[in-house]
Amino acid sequence: MTTTYKYGMAAATPNAKRLAKERGVDLDALQAPGGRALRAADVPEGAAAAPAGGGAAAAAPAGAQAALAPAAGRQARLTPLARRMAEAQGLDPSSVQGRGVSGRVYAADLAGARPLAAAQAPAPVQAPEPAAPAAAREMPPAAPIAAQPAAPVPAPVEAPAPAPVEAPAPAPVEAPALALVEAPAPVVASAAAPAPAPAQAAPAPKAPLPEGVTEVPMNGMRRVIAQRMAQSARETAVVNQFVEMDVTALLTLRAAVNEGKAKTERLTVTAFILRAMAVATREQERFRMQLNEAGDGFLLFEKVDIGIAVGTQDGLTVPVLRDADKKSIYEINQETAALTVAARAGRLMPDDYKGGVITLTNMGMYGVTAFTPIINQPEAAILGMGKPTERLVMEGASIRNKAFMFQSLTYDHRIINGTESALFQLRLKELLEKPKELL
Numbered sequence: 001m002t003t004t005y006k007y008g009m010a011a012a013t014p015n016a017k018r019l020a021k022e023r024g025v026d027l028d029a030l031q032a033p034g035g036r037a038l039r040a041a042d043v044p045e046g047a048a049a050a051p052a053g054g055g056a057a058a059a060a061p062a063g064a065q066a067a068l069a070p071a072a073g074r075q076a077r078l079t080p081l082a083r084r085m086a087e088a089q090g091l092d093p094s095s096v097q098g099r100g101v102s103g104r105v106y107a108a109d110l111a112g113a114r115p116l117a118a119a120q121a122p123a124p125v126q127a128p129e130p131a132a133p134a135a136a137r138e139m140p141p142a143a144p145i146a147a148q149p150a151a152p153v154p155a156p157v158e159a160p161a162p163a164p165v166e167a168p169a170p171a172p173v174e175a176p177a178l179a180l181v182e183a184p185a186p187v188v189a190s191a192a193a194p195a196p197a198p199a200q201a202a203p204a205p206k207a208p209l210p211e212g213v214t215e216v217p218m219n220g221m222r223r224v225i226a227q228r229m230a231q232s233a234r235e236t237a238v239v240n241q242f243v244e245m246d247v248t249a250l251l252t253l254r255a256a257v258n259e260g261k262a263k264t265e266r267l268t269v270t271a272f273i274l275r276a277m278a279v280a281t282r283e284q285e286r287f288r289m290q291l292n293e294a295g296d297g298f299l300l301f302e303k304v305d306i307g308i309a310v311g312t313q314d315g316l317t318v319p320v321l322r323d324a325d326k327k328s329i330y331e332i333n334q335e336t337a338a339l340t341v342a343a344r345a346g347r348l349m350p351d352d353y354k355g356g357v358i359t360l361t362n363m364g365m366y367g368v369t370a371f372t373p374i375i376n377q378p379e380a381a382i383l384g385m386g387k388p389t390e391r392l393v394m395e396g397a398s399i400r401n402k403a404f405m406f407q408s409l410t411y412d413h414r415i416i417n418g419t420e421s422a423l424f425q426l427r428l429k430e431l432l433e434k435p436k437e438l439l
Helices: 014-023 062-073 080-089 107-112 116-120 131-138 143-147 154-158 170-182 184-192 197-201 220-235 248-258 269-283 329-345 418-433
Strands: 005-007 010-012 238-246 289-291 298-300 306-308 358-362 381-385 389-395 398-412
Touching: 010 014, 080 107, 238 418, 248 269, 248 398, 248 418, 269 306, 269 329, 269 358, 269 381, 269 418, 306 329, 381 418, 398 418
Parallel strands: 306 358, 358 381
Antiparallel strands: 005 010, 238 398, 289 298, 381 398, 389 398
16 A cells, blocks of 8 residues: 655655656646555656656656746745745745745755756747647547647757756756845844934933022042042941040140140141040951951951041042051141141042052030941941030039030941941040040
8 A cells, every 4th residue: 555645735645746846847737647645656757857657747748838837827836935945036936845834945955956047938939739639638538639730849859948948947046045144143133223313312301400400510539539438338338336535624624735836836636536446456366457359358457547538619529648657646736737728738649549548537525426437348337426515514512614525436247347447446444534644
């Protein structure tokens, strides 16, 4: 028993199907005698040869039938890319058998397609012969007899047909077909080209300002300060801690030391605080640490370099007092004054602001008693000092007037924990409440 398969609309045996693919023959254009399935013997040698078997299709000139069958028998179904390729290259899509469902033609199938000019050329040759084959098709039994007188006529037509149609077609058409398979890429790219358009529309006009409001642009220094302070607030694990100190003895000692001295030689409260900070920072190494770049370790600095916040007309600057733990309170007093003057005059160099391990910001001269300063990254802490305030306190059975000051410490909990910060502040309190140790 022979199993048959549908190849397009025609029934064919496996051998017939295989030969048709090898020889480029469209089985839909063939018809076996008596309506049986097409066999291998029914498949002609080439696309231009007449089908074997002597059926009704044999009555027509084989070359003419091969040329006309695809176009006359069906409308080729193409993918969008195959259609663009066929139009661009002038190919006849109906001259090939598509590999898709129901013979749909893909771009790769056009490698063997004939040019439209070649497909239309045989038309004049076929014109004189249609009458005899038409009559033969209507009378199947007489078809072989009626077709015999005309047999010598198609013979010369068959011989030249395979040469121009079959052999040249694949070679020249294959190269451009491959080029066109990749051609849609630029089309897709050009479709996506308008994507940058939204970027051009991004700058929207500013909304009008309310009446009486003027926009003041930032200068370079304030822009840097804004960026660094916002970064510090986002990135650090901030803790604010306050300790109150009795500074009555400090203020009394300072007044006694400064008596009779010129203003430029007088010790400031800031000088006492910096000297106490230098001692406490040397003792508490966590206040000399910073996170490494990876955030998985610490950098311990040997030197005690303390930043001093200085306000200027352009913004806040933080010059650094070097080796503060190795300087006397008088040296600290003089260098602090010099750094403040140079910072406000804009005479400091970039290196004068680098390398601090902790910063002091003293707001006491402005009447501020306590506040929460922002860490000057990459440092681990910043100490804020407020204005001394007086109040009456009980000492035994007597009442005394005393001065008190708040330490406002902000530290990064990633580096310093609560116990270490408390020990640091208690050491400051001890030194500032007994200021003679600082002289």
